[in-house]
Amino acid sequence: MATLAQPPGEFAAIPQVPADVFTAPLKRPPQVGEDWLEPRQREYSSDEDVVWNELFARQMEILPGRACGAFMAGLQKLHLGSGGVPDFARLSESLARLTGWSVVPVPMLIPDHVFFWHLANRRFPAGNFIRTRETFDYIQEPDVFHDVFGHVPLLTDPVFADYMQEYGKAGWKAMRYNRLKALGALYWYTVEFGLIEEAGELRIYGAGILSGPREAIFALEGQSPNRIMLNVDRVMRTDYVIDDLQPTYFVIESFADLYHQTVERDFDRLYRSLNPGFTYANSAVIEVDDVLHRGTQEYHLRGGRGSDATPA
Ligand SMILES: [Fe+2]
Secondary structure: OOOOOOOHHHHOOOOOOOOOOOOOOOOOOOOOOOOOOOOOOOOOOOHHHHHHHHHHHHHHHHOOOOOOOHHHHHHHHOOOOOOOOOHHHHHHHHHHOOOEEEEEEEOOOOOOOHHHHOOOOOOOEOOOOOOOOOOOOOOOOOOHHHHHHHHHHHHHHHHHHHHHHHHHHHHHHHHHOOOOHHHHHHHHHHHOEEEEOOOOOEEOOOOHHHHHOOOHHHHHOOOEEEEEEHHHHHHHOEEEOOOOOOOOOEOOHHHHHHHHHHHOHHHHHHHHHHHOOOOOOOOOOOOOOOOEEOOOOOHHHHOOOOOOOOOO
């Protein structure tokens, strides 16, 4: 398996989006070009550095013993807890040595095809802003804490780093088949909300769980959600929620398992067999599932976020 890979070839240029492919109508701010990269990382105020430090400290109360080993090791290797919002140039230097990745600042959520292009070239786009005290607990738009604390530590793991690049390259094919939604579900259930088996126990590797205060215990120990072994064909047909805890988590055996399950698959065949919409509800358990825990779904049945349901 190649690390420090030099992709390009067909991945060198930003892909063209076919005319029939729907992309979110994002308005590009004037300071960024076609690549959506900010001219530089912004300077954070000391108050903003304190927000980072407090978010970091809060996660460190929750994550040891719950986050996967590679994530905890990545935090150490990159010194993400050394005070304040990390400097992207310093992070990129360390990542370049470890796995050939870099971290680049973007103003907001960027269009899928540009995101794929950066990943295919081993650049991780990270938000150039941080949440405020008012949005301390929950922010829908990915900020620098979600992006850097949640995602970047795992880019120090050579196999996961390769998976992320392959995911970016997969975007080209998904666009050709007009199946971005399905590829998005794969990202959601792995990179954002994935669980992994480690020494007979479940651990978290998904950035959406790792960067927030509510979901770690729910995902690992809650009775409500399903926990099912990852099956790529099935996951790519499965709907997901973006603004609440997940009704279902998918579990991998290892990053090598994730890499092989996805990279060695015949995606042409898969895309030809997929419907444009999702086939399975996000709480469904289906016949082919290798189920570790069949959830009660009590949290969602009681109304989920915004209700008085406890995430248990
Ligand atoms: Fe994310």
